[in-house]
Amino acid sequence: MIRVGVLGARGRVGVEVCKAVHAAADMELVGAVDKDDPLELLAPAEVVVDFTHPDVVMGNLEWCISRGIHPVVGTTGFDGDRLERVREMLAANPGTNALIAPNFGIAAVLMMHFAQQAAKYFESVEIVELHHPGKADAPSGTARRTAELVAEARRKAGLGPSPDATTQEIDGARGADVDGVHVHAVRLAALIAHQEVILGGEGEVLTIRHDTMNRSSFTPGVLLGVRRVRSLPGLTVGLDALLDL
Numbered sequence: 001m002i003r004v005g006v007l008g009a010r011g012r013v014g015v016e017v018c019k020a021v022h023a024a025a026d027m028e029l030v031g032a033v034d035k036d037d038p039l040e041l042l043a044p045a046e047v048v049v050d051f052t053h054p055d056v057v058m059g060n061l062e063w064c065i066s067r068g069i070h071p072v073v074g075t076t077g078f079d080g081d082r083l084e085r086v087r088e089m090l091a092a093n094p095g096t097n098a099l100i101a102p103n104f105g106i107a108a109v110l111m112m113h114f115a116q117q118a119a120k121y122f123e124s125v126e127i128v129e130l131h132h133p134g135k136a137d138a139p140s141g142t143a144r145r146t147a148e149l150v151a152e153a154r155r156k157a158g159l160g161p162s163p164d165a166t167t168q169e170i171d172g173a174r175g176a177d178v179d180g181v182h183v184h185a186v187r188l189a190a191l192i193a194h195q196e197v198i199l200g201g202e203g204e205v206l207t208i209r210h211d212t213m214n215r216s217s218f219t220p221g222v223l224l225g226v227r228r229v230r231s232l233p234g235l236t237v238g239l240d241a242l243l244d245l
């Protein structure tokens, strides 16, 4: 049995993760912690799943890693600096591993992978992510990671920036520039999490779209991460590394 703790246990995703861990035959839910609960409740855990908030996740990681607990992190807001700090924490605590994935949905991971594969064939690419209005970070972690993957593929293919003649603009009209890829963030009541990667070439447009229909969609990926994190040395970023793509 894997002893699992959950941080953000009363949140939109945390509730689903607790249910999934509880139902898994090879896992025991040993601690379910939310805001203002003592982290010490997680002390019996081997693996802690974090779906909290970008403002608090680094402190949670420090607490877990310094105790030899392997974190599986869905919370977003990670940039290169944050990932480097996690690597340093892990280096100071050998034998402890961490998995940080901007999206645990299998279809979402495939959408990112397909976008990366397609990128080299198109002159233009932009990303539109659409989320519920309760989301703290923009652009989403998924959009940020997709933009990085697409940008890497374009660089490898020798492609320059997507063509764009804009010389006059209201601030933000062209979205955020993530590694040279324009990313647009929509926040709208009734949505959960959605993304379109729009690729344009010679007389053709390819749209790769992903829709999250409910938050239980994240749990198979989270459980896979919980099962694997103890044997993945150091820091693993993205669920794709576990999916034999």
Ligand SMILES: NC(=O)C1=CN([C@@H]2O[C@H](COP(=O)(O)OP(=O)(O)OC[C@H]3O[C@@H](n4cnc5c(N)ncnc54)[C@H](OP(=O)(O)O)[C@@H]3O)[C@@H](O)[C@H]2O)C=CC1
Binding pocket: 007, 008, 009, 010, 011, 012, 013, 014, 033, 034, 035, 036, 051, 052, 053, 054, 056, 073, 074, 075, 076, 077, 101, 102, 103, 104, 105, 218
């Ligand atoms: N990687 C992935 O697949 C996915 C990632 N996410 C990300 O996960 C994060 C959480 O999303 P979501 O569940 O929608 O958010 P919610 O706000 O619904 O849940 C977060 C929960 O964490 C609690 N919390 C806040 N601070 C702490 C703390 N210090 N310790 C413990 N719990 C705390 C919140 O309490 P309170 O409300 O009182 O502040 C809340 O109950 C976001 O960053 C989101 O982008 C979301 C979906 C999928």
Ligand SMILES: O=C(O)C1=N[C@H](C(=O)O)C[C@H](O)C1
Binding pocket: 076, 102, 103, 131, 135, 136, 139, 140, 141, 142, 143, 192, 193, 194
């Ligand atoms: O906040 C959310 O809801 C989600 N966050 C993640 C992200 O920022 O990419 C994953 C998914 O989009 C849902």
